[in-house]
Amino acid sequence: MSGLSISALHAAHGHTTVLRDLELRVPNGALACVLGPSGCGKSTLLRIIAGFHRPASGTVTVGGRTLNDDHTQVPAERRRIGCVPQDGALFPHLSVAANVGFGLPRAERRERVAEMLDLVGLNGLADRHPHQLSGGQQQRIALARALAPRPELLLLDEPFAALDAALRAELRTEVATTLRRAGATAVLVTHDVDEALAFADLIAVMRDGRIVQCDAPHALYHRPADTGVARTLGEANLVPAKLAADHAITAFGELPLTDGASDTDEDAVVLLRPHQLRLSTTSGPHTVEARVVNSGFRGHDYRLELAPDPRHELATPLIAYTPADAPPPTGETLHIAAHGTVHPLAPDQVPPDQVPNSATA
Numbered sequence: 451m452s453g454l455s456i457s458a459l460h461a462a463h464g465h466t467t468v469l470r471d472l473e474l475r476v477p478n479g480a481l482a483c484v485l486g487p488s489g490c491g492k493s494t495l496l497r498i499i500a501g502f503h504r505p506a507s508g509t510v511t512v513g514g515r516t517l518n519d520d521h522t523q524v525p526a527e528r529r530r531i532g533c534v535p536q537d538g539a540l541f542p543h544l545s546v547a548a549n550v551g552f553g554l555p556r557a558e559r560r561e562r563v564a565e566m567l568d569l570v571g572l573n574g575l576a577d578r579h580p581h582q583l584s585g586g587q588q589q590r591i592a593l594a595r596a597l598a599p600r601p602e603l604l605l606l607d608e609p610f611a612a613l614d615a616a617l618r619a620e621l622r623t624e625v626a627t628t629l630r631r632a633g634a635t636a637v638l639v640t641h642d643v644d645e646a647l648a649f650a651d652l653i654a655v656m657r658d659g660r661i662v663q664c665d666a667p668h669a670l671y672h673r674p675a676d677t678g679v680a681r682t683l684g685e686a687n688l689v690p691a692k693l694a695a696d697h698a699i700t701a702f703g704e705l706p707l708t709d710g711a712s713d714t715d716e717d718a719v720v721l722l723r724p725h726q727l728r729l730s731t732t733s734g735p736h737t738v739e740a741r742v743v744n745s746g747f748r749g750h751d752y753r754l755e756l757a758p759d760p761r762h763e764l765a766t767p768l769i770a771y772t773p774a775d776a777p778p779p780t781g782e783t784l785h786i787a788a789h790g791t792v793h794p795l796a797p798d799q800v801p802p803d804q805v806p807n808s809a810t811a
């Protein structure tokens with residue numbers, strides 16, 4: 451792997467420390483997302499990689515080339531890094547073709563511009579100016595311009611933030627496909643978990659200036675490193691448990707652990723995603739009785755908030771998704787069973803207000 455490698459990175463704005471001992475590896479050809487709440491330092495990290503902000507210490511290498519260490523600060527224009535900013539930042543007075551070809555050697559310009567416009571599916575628009583393009587087309591041209599000089603690494607700073615929801619979803623899939631076709635190594639920053647899950651081979655979850663976990667989306671979703679990561683990736687029911695050999699003893703009975711045997715005999719919480727809860731009007735051997743306190747339609751299903759009976763010693767609410775045609779009425783008592791395997795987490799809590807989603811049972 452060459453790709454991007456960042457070690458022991460510290461950075462500040464004035465006297466305020468923003469990045470602390472940050473580590474990140476992105477293999478060559480991988481699409482990575484840095485996911486974190488507003489203000490955690492995502493843009494500062496991108497600006498350091500791009501060469502626009504000097505870190506206090508640490509190393510940054512791209513494609514095996516050291517761009518930052520104690521003695522080195524390669525200037526931005528010599529880094530061979532492409533950037534796609536939030537607003538595209540196209541040159542308004544230049545045509546689409548001139549934007550994409552900007553800075554390319556004259557000899558290869560025409561051919562490379564045609565190739566890039568083809569890649570983003572906009573080869574009919576070469577003579578237009580940016581104000582004659584839709585928001586989505588402008589972002590595709592910004593992508594074509596960033597890829598044209600064959601950068602070693604592409605950085606995308608919330609590139610879909612200004613677009614409406616439907617276009618956002620369409621474009622992020624399209625951009626991911628385009629980048630894979632181009633074999634690019636890319637880092638996208640976002641605070642939108644759906645964007646990260648849809649776009650990335652790797653998600654690096656950032657909190658307080660550090661990467662707290664970096665893994666494939668599926669692994670992060672099902673095996674988060676802590677309760678904060680669990681909530682960052684989606685709604686999470688965090689249920690008190692006692693860990694035994696290969697299972698957890700919970701209010702929902704014995705549930706198998708995702709990774710098999712655990713050698714701890716500790717108090718823990720286990721992660722139950724909302725889709726692991728099944729609702730019934732009749733009780734079973736290990737069901738939790740709970741009252742519907744709220745329901746919301748989500749198109750393909752309903753999201754329910756449920757208040758468990760106090761005898762189960764679960765803090766409220768539990769969150770469940772149900773595909774029924776109509777939601778159970780508010781106030782109705784249901785019986786909830788848990789399915790599938792569970793992942794244990796240390797009960798030390800990252801405060802829910804520091805992550806976008808939160809449901810703690």
Ligand SMILES: Nc1ncnc2c1ncn2[C@@H]1O[C@H](COP(=O)(O)OP(=O)(O)OP(=O)(O)O)[C@@H](O)[C@H]1O
Nearest residue numbers: 463464468486487488489490491492493494495641
């Ligand atoms: N030029 C600057 N001078 C002083 N402080 C700054 C500067 N730029 C950013 N900061 C501060 O550094 C911290 C990290 O900012 P940064 O923009 O990197 O976060 P972010 O995760 O990208 O946030 P957002 O998602 O809102 O864009 C914030 O507390 C911010 O106020």
